Amino acid sequence: MNNSGYHVAVVGATGAVGQQMLKTLERLEFPVASLLPLSSKRSAGKKVIFKGEELTVQEATPESFEGIQLALFSAGGSVSKALAPEAVKRGAIVVDNTSAFRMDPNVPLVVPEVNEGDLKVHQGIIANPNCSTIQMVAALEPIRENFGLTKIIVSTYQAVSGAGAEAIDEMYEQTEQVLNKQEIKAEILPVGGDKKHYQIAFNAIPQIDLFQENGFTFEEMKMINETKKIMHDDSLHVAATCVRLPVETGHSESVYIEVEKEGLGVNHLHDVLQEAPGLTLQDDPSVQLYPMATDAAGKDGVFVGRIRKDLDNDQGFHLWVVADNLLKGAALNSVQIAFSLDKLGLLK
Ligand code: NAP
């Protein structure tokens, strides 16, 4: 394809995230010498477009990674567990978009604006955090850095595209079924592997991923554990409630925080957020300016608004944080990790 750049494989190239990975590598002009799109047997032989060229999708096998320098994985945790070590064995660096390795102490869990330095010590696999975690830590890190952070309580309003291409189809099909007064078929959401499925059209489902023994869902536990790991603070109090909404793309979050510093005003938070890389402050109630999923969809970065000081706690603040879950929440963050690896001389 090209003599300069890296030999890159995208595992899950036919999926909702994988498709965005191809587009983001192209759009941000990551140096790609060759691109290998991989999927399951089902999609082998299909075509994907990269830089105007039709590429044939191949079934992912251990041998697929011969000669690959960078492998971006987003084909589910079981695929990553089986194939990421095979890619590493063959000399590739893996950026894994699943939860398979995120909490492994030998695996850096990275949002470049927050903890790029963690990339320096790795054993071949770098983990991309959960989408809901990424946008929250990107928004809170400048506050933590400047004013300290002791507590986070977050409620999410997550788009269906976070649950994959089939969940997007299910939302549109059910919307037509409701409007046409037909029987509603629910087969995917809230989570493929659970006993019951519920209507997402015109609904809000307070379950993302499977329930854990402590009553939190796995998505909620990902936000809690990943945030502490990325911010290097086990003593940080974090609680999460994750909810699925009938929005196609763009996760929104209502975030309550408590800071260490006393006597701050909203203006102090504005000042640090305005300067922060990858963040856009959209906060002006006088002109009804605040972030919304429909505006954030298709855009890079994280949008923050509705910042209020708590009425009872001097150290408490409320924020509204929105981002495209397939871009900053997944594909863009993975490609930014790849750029960071390149910049730090860690890609061979
Ligand atoms: P999706 O639209 O359902 O796509 C799944 C992709 O994985 C497809 O390309 C599929 O290929 C491929 N795949 C499935 N089984 C495979 C196998 N055995 N070997 C190789 N490829 C296989 O799902 P998605 O929304 O893109 O999400 C994919 C994964 O990314 C999720 O499971 C999750 O782990 C991760 N993810 C992470 C975030 C985040 O928060 N950072 C957000 C969303 C997703 P076929 O076309 O052959 O089926």
Ligand code: 3JN
């Ligand atoms: O539901 C969302 O909005 C985000 C979903 C992420 C997701 C979906 C299936 C499996 C993940 C993830 O990245 O945390 C996983 C997983 O790998 O555990």
